[in-house]
Amino acid sequence: MISDRNKKMLxxxxxxxxxxxxxxxxxxxxxxxxxxxxxxxxxxxxxPLKLFTPNPTLENYAKVFQSVPIFHYLKNxxxxxxxxxxxxxxxxxxxxxxxxxxxxxxxxxxxxxILATMMVPGEVVVITNYVTIQNMGLVNTYPGLxxxxxxxxxxxxxxxxxxxxxxxxxxxxxxLDGCNDFQFLGRIAIPLSIPTISALAIYQFVxxxxxxxWPLLVTNKDKWRTIQVGISYLxxxxxxxxxxxxxxxxxxxxxxxxAFIFGQDYIIKGMVSGGIKG
Amino acid sequence: MFxxxxxxxIQRKRLRVSPLPYFxxxxxxxxxxxxxxxxxIRTIILSFTLTNQYGNPTKFVGFKMWQRxxxxxxxxxxxxxxxxxxxxxxxxxxxxxxxFALLCAKxxxxxxxxxxMFALPMAIASSPAAAIFLFVFRQKNGLLxxxxxxxxxxxxxxxxAIWVVCFVTIWLHIGSSFIFLLVGFRNVPDExxxxxVLDGANGWQRMWNVLLPVASPQIFFxxxxxxxxxxxxxxxIKLLTQGGPVNSTTTLIYYIYKNAMINGRFxxxxxxxxxxxxxxxxxxxxxxxxxxxxxxxx
Numbered sequence: 001m002i003s004d005r006n007k008k009m010l011x012x013x014x015x016x017x018x019x020x021x022x023x024x025x026x027x028x029x030x031x032x033x034x035x036x037x038x039x040x041x042x043x044x045x046x047x048p049l050k051l052f053t054p055n056p057t058l059e060n061y062a063k064v065f066q067s068v069p070i071f072h073y074l075k076n077x078x079x080x081x082x083x084x085x086x087x088x089x090x091x092x093x094x095x096x097x098x099x100x101x102x103x104x105x106x107x108x109x110x111x112x113x114i115l116a117t118m119m120v121p122g123e124v125v126v127i128t129n130y131v132t133i134q135n136m137g138l139v140n141t142y143p144g145l146x147x148x149x150x151x152x153x154x155x156x157x158x159x160x161x162x163x164x165x166x167x168x169x170x171x172x173x174x175x176l177d178g179c180n181d182f183q184f185l186g187r188i189a190i191p192l193s194i195p196t197i198s199a200l201a202i203y204q205f206v207x208x209x210x211x212x213x214w215p216l217l218v219t220n221k222d223k224w225r226t227i228q229v230g231i232s233y234l235x236x237x238x239x240x241x242x243x244x245x246x247x248x249x250x251x252x253x254x255x256x257x258x259a260f261i262f263g264q265d266y267i268i269k270g271m272v273s274g275g276i277k278g
Numbered sequence: 279m280f281x282x283x284x285x286x287x288i289q290r291k292r293l294r295v296s297p298l299p300y301f302x303x304x305x306x307x308x309x310x311x312x313x314x315x316x317x318x319i320r321t322i323i324l325s326f327t328l329t330n331q332y333g334n335p336t337k338f339v340g341f342k343m344w345q346r347x348x349x350x351x352x353x354x355x356x357x358x359x360x361x362x363x364x365x366x367x368x369x370x371x372x373x374x375x376x377x378f379a380l381l382c383a384k385x386x387x388x389x390x391x392x393x394x395m396f397a398l399p400m401a402i403a404s405s406p407a408a409a410i411f412l413f414v415f416r417q418k419n420g421l422l423x424x425x426x427x428x429x430x431x432x433x434x435x436x437x438x439a440i441w442v443v444c445f446v447t448i449w450l451h452i453g454s455s456f457i458f459l460l461v462g463f464r465n466v467p468d469e470x471x472x473x474x475v476l477d478g479a480n481g482w483q484r485m486w487n488v489l490l491p492v493a494s495p496q497i498f499f500x501x502x503x504x505x506x507x508x509x510x511x512x513x514x515i516k517l518l519t520q521g522g523p524v525n526s527t528t529t530l531i532y533y534i535y536k537n538a539m540i541n542g543r544f545x546x547x548x549x550x551x552x553x554x555x556x557x558x559x560x561x562x563x564x565x566x567x568x569x570x571x572x573x574x575x576x
Binding site for chain 2: 012015016019020022023024026027029030032033036044045047048049090091092094095097098099101102104105107110113114117119120121123124125126127128129130131132134135147148150151156181206209210212213216217228229231232234235236242245246248249250252253256257259260261264267268271272
């Protein structure tokens with residue numbers, strides 16, 4: 001006979017297993033992508049397709065690294081990510097600090113302007129921004145790729161929210177001790193906000209690394225493509241080698257997938273503070 | 279005496295307008311000005327001009343281009359497609375995210391494993407995702423056709439292409455909705471659930487009377503988030519269907535891209551961009567207006 005306690009345990013285990021199965025079904029596209037990326041091209045052109053190949057191979061990955069400039073794409077993407085993330089951290093920290101710790105004429109008006117810009121989605125101005133970048137002669141350059149990602153409303157909101165909960169006495173005490181604003185910001189406010197900054201950085205990394213529309217517009221040479229755009233040209237290209245495409249896709253999605261798995265608490269923090277204020 | 283003098287000095291120091299705060303906020307304002315405010319105004323100006331192939335204005339023509347764009351049936355079809363895609367993805371994403379979030383509402387030891395799986399696609403870029411789904415849905419040697427033993431052109435068929443695009447969009451966006459809803463449900467205080475159990479409420483009653491009302495700000499937010507996401511979905515359309523067949527998956531954002539980058543009609547793209555802005559703006563206004571009436575705040 002099963003005791004009540006054992007029955008409860010059994011139910012719990014069963015629920016857990018079912019949820020795991022549901023989760024696996026949900027991420028099945030990713031599993032499919034991986035499993036077929038280790039097939040040979042011949043196997044991929046034989047119907048019916050088998051989910052598990054009897055002789056898994058990494059030859060598609062080898063082909064990606066040899067014939068696709070994937071490390072170059074990754075390098076471009078990482079340069080853009082690093083510059084944009086550093087800029088977002090610095091510029092949004094400064095702006096948030098200015099709005100939280102100072103009273104000054106036109107403060108309300110300037111804050112309204114920032115709120116108003118958040119009402120304009122990037123997609124609405126993407127074409128005119130492209131014209132601007134083109135007129136500046138910055139198509140196929142790093143500045144062309146990163147200039148529009150140096151600031152975002154989300155970042156300012158996150159930093160502002162952090163500074164607002166920082167006790168005002170901290171600053172008063174620091175000023176009395178002879179700190180000026182830059183010293184307070186550099187030695188106290190920013191070091192204390194490292195968790196918030198990490199959240200912002202990981203959140204923006206996923207965002208900027210995954211960007212597709214903008215880098216598609218401002219690059220037309222292979223040398224300048226980011227990883228997302230590079231992958232997309234494999235897909236739309238006239239290729240029969242789908243194993244190679246799947247392998248390249250797996251490489252492309254790995255960095256943000258890992259960033260999410262290990263940094264999800266930070267990413268969620270970023271999402272929630274950027275999204276809902278309540 | 280000395281004390282009050284010092285106080286006076288501090289007071290005066292406070293009253294004097296310091297340039298410092300402007301220095302702090304200037305970089306952000308300059309960047310917003312250059313890449314949001316300026317292009318927004320320029321978009322409006324360009325919509326009243328003719329442009330050359332570089333997108334620079336050549337001639338002021340008033341509302342002529344507006345008339346031309348708005349009188350095209352293709353344009354209104356695009357708006358309709360955009361709303362259709364938004365509607366389908368909204369329903370699909372919301373229902374799935376809701377089911378996942380309700381199943382995860384009660385924290386379970388080790389539950390983070392499957393929660394991570396439900397949220398994971400939000401970190402997956404749309405272009406590698408499109409590559410995988412193209413392999414699944416393509417006609418020749420596609421996975422789905424192989425499993426079903428069929429030879430259906432899922433992406434070239436008017437009736438199926440839009441559903442594939444929506445399916446991919448839903449899959450990409452369930453994660454973020456799931457997280458927002460989960461945060462909402464986890465916010466429900468334990469005492470509230472315990473007291474409802476003591477009052478004899480069953481699972482359904484608890485969901486309707488406790489979980490959903492308390493999480494209503496998040497639920498509400500997620501509904502509008504998904505409409506917005508659908509309006510902005512681009513890569514999956516560009517890579518899976520290129521807006522086809524016969525424009526059946528051409529949403530406003532893809533139409534804007536096509537007009538500007540493929541046809542070189544920047545003024546047309548600008549008018550459509552203004553429409554995209556207006557659609558998102560109206561939705562956001564409705565959201566704010568309804569939020570006050572519908573949402574239950576503790």
